[in-house]
Amino acid sequence: MVAEAQKSKSLIKTRSKLEELFGLDLRSLALFRIGIALLLLTDLFIRSGDLVAHYTDAGVLPRSLLTEELWKPGYWSIHAISGQPLVQALIFLIAGGMALALLVGYQTRLAAIASWALVVSLHNRNPALIFAADDVLRALLFWCMFLPLGAYYSIERALNTSPKPLPKRVLSGATLALTLQICFVYWFSAAFKTTSPIWWPQGNAVYYALSFDQYATHFGQFLLKFPPLLTFFTLSTLWLEWIGPLFLFVPFRTTWFRCATILTFISLHIGFGLSLQIGIFPVLSVFCWLVFIPSEVWDSWGKRLYTPERAGLRIYYDSECGFCKKVVHLLRTFLLLPNIPLLMAQEDPTIFADMQTYNSWVVVDWQERRHYKFEAIAYICSLSPVFKFLTPVLRWRPVMSVGTKFYETVASNRRTAGKFTKPLKFRPIEVRSPRPLNLITLLLFAYTFIWNLRSFAPEVFNRRTLNSVDWISRVTRLDQSWSIFAPSPPRDDGWYVIPGQLADGTQVDLLKDGSAVSYEKPTVQTRNAIYHNMQWRTYFINLNRGIGKKLYPYYGEYLCRRWNGRHQGLKQLKNFEIHFINEKTVPRGQTQPVDQKTTWQQSCS
Numbered sequence: 390m391v392a393e394a395q396k397s398k399s400l401i402k403t404r405s406k407l408e409e410l411f412g413l414d415l416r417s418l419a420l421f422r423i424g425i426a427l428l429l430l431t432d433l434f435i436r437s438g439d440l441v442a443h444y445t446d447a448g449v450l451p452r453s454l455l456t457e458e459l460w461k462p463g464y465w466s467i468h469a470i471s472g473q474p475l476v477q478a479l480i481f482l483i484a485g486g487m488a489l490a491l492l493v494g495y496q497t498r499l500a501a502i503a504s505w506a507l508v509v510s511l512h513n514r515n516p517a518l519i520f521a522a523d524d525v526l527r528a529l530l531f532w533c534m535f536l537p538l539g540a541y542y543s544i545e546r547a548l549n550t551s552p553k554p555l556p557k558r559v560l561s562g563a564t565l566a567l568t569l570q571i572c573f574v575y576w577f578s579a580a581f582k583t584t585s586p587i588w589w590p591q592g593n594a595v596y597y598a599l600s601f602d603q604y605a606t607h608f609g610q611f612l613l614k615f616p617p618l619l620t621f622f623t624l625s626t627l628w629l630e631w632i633g634p635l636f637l638f639v640p641f642r643t644t645w646f647r648c649a650t651i652l653t654f655i656s657l658h659i660g661f662g663l664s665l666q667i668g669i670f671p672v673l674s675v676f677c678w679l680v681f682i683p684s685e686v687w688d689s690w691g692k693r694l695y696t697p698e699r700a701g702l703r704i705y706y707d708s709e710c711g712f713c714k715k716v717v718h719l720l721r722t723f724l725l726l727p728n729i730p731l732l733m734a735q736e737d738p739t740i741f742a743d744m745q746t747y748n749s750w751v752v753v754d755w756q757e758r759r760h761y762k763f764e765a766i767a768y769i770c771s772l773s774p775v776f777k778f779l780t781p782v783l784r785w786r787p788v789m790s791v792g793t794k795f796y797e798t799v800a801s802n803r804r805t806a807g808k809f810t811k812p813l814k815f816r817p818i819e820v821r822s823p824r825p826l827n828l829i830t831l832l833l834f835a836y837t838f839i840w841n842l843r844s845f846a847p848e849v850f851n852r853r854t855l856n857s858v859d860w861i862s863r864v865t866r867l868d869q870s871w872s873i874f875a876p877s878p879p880r881d882d883g884w885y886v887i888p889g890q891l892a893d894g895t896q897v898d899l900l901k902d903g904s905a906v907s908y909e910k911p912t913v914q915t916r917n918a919i920y921h922n923m924q925w926r927t928y929f930i931n932l933n934r935g936i937g938k939k940l941y942p943y944y945g946e947y948l949c950r951r952w953n954g955r956h957q958g959l960k961q962l963k964n965f966e967i968h969f970i971n972e973k974t975v976p977r978g979q980t981q982p983v984d985q986k987t988t989w990q991q992s993c994s
Contacts, residue, residue, distance in 0.1 A: 413568070415558065422538040425491070444514055452472050462863060548715065566833070576634065589624070704732065712803050763789060880973050887900045891960055941988070945965070946991075
């Protein structure tokens with residue numbers, strides 16, 4: 390009996406340690422979900438500005454070229470069902486709706502599945518726009534489908550009816566896969582980099598990266614003045630990518646090591662964001678590391694936030710109003726006041742009398758003072774650890790006046806208001822890790838691991854058996870390769886000049902909205918004006934590479950349509966040329982050669 394008890398105790402201890410190392414806190418998963426959803430909405434908003442240019446047949450990549458030349462077997466895209474702007478706008482709206490559902494935690498698993506599918510569809514619609522951040526986002530969303538993302542800070546949590554308390558952490562095949570997927574981004578990137586002497590032992594990679602004008606910011610160009618610092622950054626980045634993720638798995642003082650690792654990598658990506666214009670990549674990477682926040686940190690924050698003011702708060706609502714019940718539950722969850730009691734006004738005669746007198750819910754503070762209508766909302770916000778900053782705005786007299794009238798309108802039309810919350814149902818939440826689901830995620834993870842090994846050493850892992858299951862990677866878009874600035878940063882630097890001749894003989898620069906043609910090297914501000922966003926920046930980089938031969942004719946047609954759609958008569962575009970001013974990056978101290986080449990000519994007739 391003693392031996393069995395000791396064995397059982399040892400198994401419990403082992404599982405607890407595995408859960409600590411490879412499990413994830415449900416609150417960290419919720420924060421991760423919110424960050425991913427915000428990035429999805431931001432990315433959709435940015436891309437929607439070029440909806441016609443990038444995702445319709447009237448843009449730079451019609452579907453005929455996409456399906457015949459750029460797609461690999463197994464690729465698919467909902468966006469490719471039509472080349473019309475209206476259809477694309479509708480798909481963008483649906484994707485935005487799914488990202489919004491993911492943000493608030495409504496039908497979270499369904500929203501995660503739909504968001505993953507729509508992101509894969511969007512990326513497949515125009516492969517010429519894809520950058521490293523897009524690959525990371527797809528990989529993260531894939532594992533999100535198997536995780537309990539809606540257990541905290543969500544509509545699902547607000548309307549949870551289960552009497553069982555939720556666990557703090559969850560250990561499953563999906564938590565293991567997400568954890569190691571994030572590590573793979575760094576380990577395989579470091580493996581690629583180690584093959585190039587520019588990273589090790591020369592230590593010149595950061596110099597080349599910041600010399601690539603397509604990406605460099607003002608701050609990045611400023612750093613070029615400090616060669617020893619650039620060498621330090623190069624070597625420290627390489628070693629951090631190799632060793633840094635390992636500190637997540639230190640079996641002793643795990644919380645301390647995890648917090649130090651999280652802060653270190655967040656600092657690394659803030660540095661990337663300050664010195665390089667690489668789209669959402671730095672922010673996405675920061676959100677990746679927030680998923681590792683340990684349970685002990687959340688518990689400590691919770692204790693600090695549990696002040697007498699919050700502990701003494703009570704909220705009373707009309708028990709006969711289903712709409713009211715849902716609203717107070719939602720407010721408690723999203724204002725991060727989880728321990729506040731929600732009570733039925735009918736159970737307290739004096740509270741009930743006030744509710745009828747003021748036609749309002751009743752909020753009682755820690756000093757037994759009562760608050761009503763919109764003023765009660767302002768008071769609750771003043772106690773929220775996240776939305777406290779809104780209190781001065783909510784209590785500003787004009788806002789208070791409008792808010793009170795709005796509250797009174799809703800209170801007088803509860804049945805109508807209830808129609809808006811009708812889809813929100815009280816349901817129990819269960820956080821489970823079924824064995825079949827764990828087996829599926831582990832098999833997919835093993836497949837992903839082999840794919841990463843294959844991307845790094847194709848001559849070793851290029852086997853017939855692996856080739857026969859390539860379709861899995863392309864359907865799921867788990868075909869990943871983390872060669873980010875590896876094996877070395879790009880050196881094919883330069884800029885485009887596109888002089889166009891109008892019908893009246895005038896020559897204009899099509900990249901600068903018809904201004905005078907200039908072959909001078911553009912400044913950082915000028916590049917930002919030309920590229921607009923990371924998608925255009927990536928497109929122009931690809932235009933100068935092997936894929937550019939396929940893209941040029943269609944980009945040329947797009948330029949003609951775009952200009953002539955805005956101009957008439959003698960101001961219409963007759964023909965144009967595309968020139969690339971090649972400025973290949975050379976080692977420090979050498980003269981940088983600059984040469985001009987004409988890469989494309991086209992008539993608009």
